[in-house]
Amino acid sequence: MSTPIGNAVVGVVLPVVVFGIVIYSWYIYIFRLCYAHLLDTNKAEAVAFMVIGTFFMVITLISYLRVLFSYPGKAIHATPLSLSTPSTFPRFYYSPRLLDPKTMCRQKHDVEEATETTSLLPVVSISKNDGLPRYCDTCQCFKPDRTHHCKECNACILKMDHHCPWISGCVGHKNYKFFFLFVLYCAIYALWVFCTSIPTVVEAMNEPDATLDPQWIVLLVLSFVFGMTLWGFAAVHGYYIINNQTTIEHISQRPNEVRIDFDISGHNFEIVTTHHDDNLWDLGHSRNWRSVMGSNPFGWFLPIYGGLGDGCVFPYNDSLYENIIERAKRQRMMLNPPTSQAF
Template sequence: MAKPSPIASKVAGIILPFVVFGLLAYSWYIYIFRVCVHLLIKETTNQKAEASKNTKKERKNEMMRVIINDIVAFMTIASFFWLMAIVCYIRVISTSAGSPMNINQTPFAIMQDERFAGQSLPCYYYSPNLFDNKTLTSRHMNNSENVNDKSPLLSISKRDGQRRYCHICECFKPDRSHHCRECNKCILKMDHHCPWVSGCVGFGNYKFFFLFTSYTGIYGLWVFVTTLPLVVRGLQDMNADLDPQWIVLIILAFVFGFTVLGFTGVHLTYILRNETTIEHLADRPYDIRVDFDASGDNFEVVTVEPEHYLWERSRKENWESVMGNSIVGWFLPFKRGLGNGFVFPYSDRMYHEIVQRAQRQRNSMNLSHYERVSSSLESTVPITS
């Protein structure tokens, strides 16, 4: 499959946001003015005519109030979800997904004490004892702390244990970051490149993207459900007043409602499992570097198959890592989730399993080395009679 040219990707990134705004604006106009207002005027006129013949004035006013309240409720609900979709979309396209080029490369230890002069590991390596579970950020070690008392540090590395480095962006890549060829830069916790939002969806704007698809899907579903009976009735009666725009609206609402809402369901699954689209589709094993201290020289590399969810914790923790810890904030596109995008907590099960495998690997290597040395010494001992 041919890869789209950079020029085509740029043009698509410029045009498609206008297409999204245009479709949302068009659908809202048709629903509010060509459906709701039209229905309000028509039903009000009919009720007035019928009430003037055989209904008391009080009954006529009551029926009109019910009709007006229903229509206004339909318009208000649709407009709310439409407005939230617009605001969330603006937040997605105006918020950077995040770049590892902005990482503070300061090591864990504060280099003011001679005891820590040899420590060089960056602050985005993960260790349970060097991680704040409330803010989802790593912390620096104090000079009074003994590094040997800390749990081993984990990070994804190359097969030989070297840190992942992007030669295009000239920066180190922490866990879950990837280089996007379309954007030509590295993205923190990259989920996917989306031309519909004119860029990448990653750590910085993933929450807004999820809210955008959620509100857009609900808006489309509401418009579809409330407009479909009107269109079906018009087609059955062969009504000459049937507006062709209603049929167009039904098609758009179906796409917005069911397709986008299904897409939202997929990403809801990703959030609850704490994985990205890239991680879900990955078929290459992870090479996990396990540092037993902060010297940078005492480590083992463990290979983990991609079907293991490295960062899956409880569903509540997974959800809050993306949506934040404020219940009200879950529904508003103002603040992103927790953390800084540089370090992510491994699941307790996977952390202990990886560390144990690294320790067994280290012990096995030490035993092999001891056997080789012993064999060599025995071969050099002279045989005496």
């Protein structure tokens, strides 16, 4: 069982380990391999190897710093919508007219005005099976869709993906892009080092009176193990991104309870249970990618800006949204069938 002191120690030690491995491998690659054995025989190739290797090392550490010092987003700081005042009405909800499809941010119209209320209804949200809004007793806050409580962080994280000890925190809505870029660039750096080091080491060992530097072996082992492992990890998270899923959502076997409110009273609603395989937030590969990596293609692979939206409300898949509304209406008709008129 983890303790606050243990988490604090791990939170300091693991980042030091990451920086140590990356910088140490870079030192061996640049100074003990490329500079010492390749520069004299093939200067152009040595310079290219050192420049490219240094670039991927630097971008890896920048991405790591970004994810270390970026905020994943907590539900306790989320700004709820204010469509109505009843305590039983969801604090976070979705309607196709609520969000700008390009920025995934709330539209500029005032959702509090009564004139705008009817244009947003019906609204949908993830709820408990009794229709009550999801509430965290520990954090004492309402939980937006896709938010989960992390026991390690003791907080409700917006669009939580997983808790990562290597960053001493959670991967969530606001730092997921930086986490993905760190994993991706670290994998590229490791495999670049591995693939370019092997021929250099072989050539060096064929020289007269050649001696094997033990640190070359360390470099090859580290770069191969981390490269192959992180490439698999990057591929998995790339799959999650283009399908608009989190790790939690992908492995979950529990269905979602979707609440459909037909008015703002907080009492006129239906609950529709969806299959756990239904990806409610799948917007197509292109929009899914942009929701995490940003709308500007020039910034997709730069650890500068995060994803789109505020992490509280996410657009639903259009067909699933329509299907949920129709099922809710059919449920309403079955519970309150129209009375036949006698002639």
